[in-house]
Amino acid sequence: MSAGACFIGSYKHTLDPKGRVFIPKKFLDALPQDEPRHFIVTRGFDGCLTLYVSSSWKAAVAKMKDRARGVKETRDFRRLIFASARQCPIDGSGRILLPEELRSSAGMKRDVVFVGLDDEIELWDHEAWKEYYAEVSPHFEDAGQEVL
Secondary structure (H helix, E strand, O other): OOOOOOEOOEEEEEOOOOOEEEOOHHHHHHOOOOOOOEEEEEEOHHHOEEEEOHHHHHHHHHHHHOOOOOOHHHHHHHHHHHHHOEEEEOOOOOEEEOOHHHHHHOOOOOEEEEEEEEOEEEEEEHHHHHHHHHHHHHHHHHHHHHHO
8 A cells, every 4th residue: 555645845847849847856756656657647727737646546536436427517527637637657767748738738838837736746837837826825824724
């Protein structure tokens, strides 16, 4: 049984012309040793991509299975997230190849930002991340009162 990943921090990287990107070393080091060396990458919320290790993907899928399939929004969401999901192996250099359709869906051009969210990672276009961060940062304390 995996001890689970704990991804924290944010790191700026650059996509190469083929759509490959280095995974931040801190995130590679946090990968569970007993899990496959790949990420499941799919559409995320707010215009980013979400990267899951196998155990966190399985947990997300289990939550989706618990939702009522008779609800149209649930069916729509499941279809979209599974249709866009891709298994992206980590190569010997510590990179993954992001399929063009996923890069396009998140508006990724060249510079990207990895954001650790405990057991998953968000990947943002750098400019989109700067805009998002500027918009939500002033509301940090208000949001924290709802979360903590």
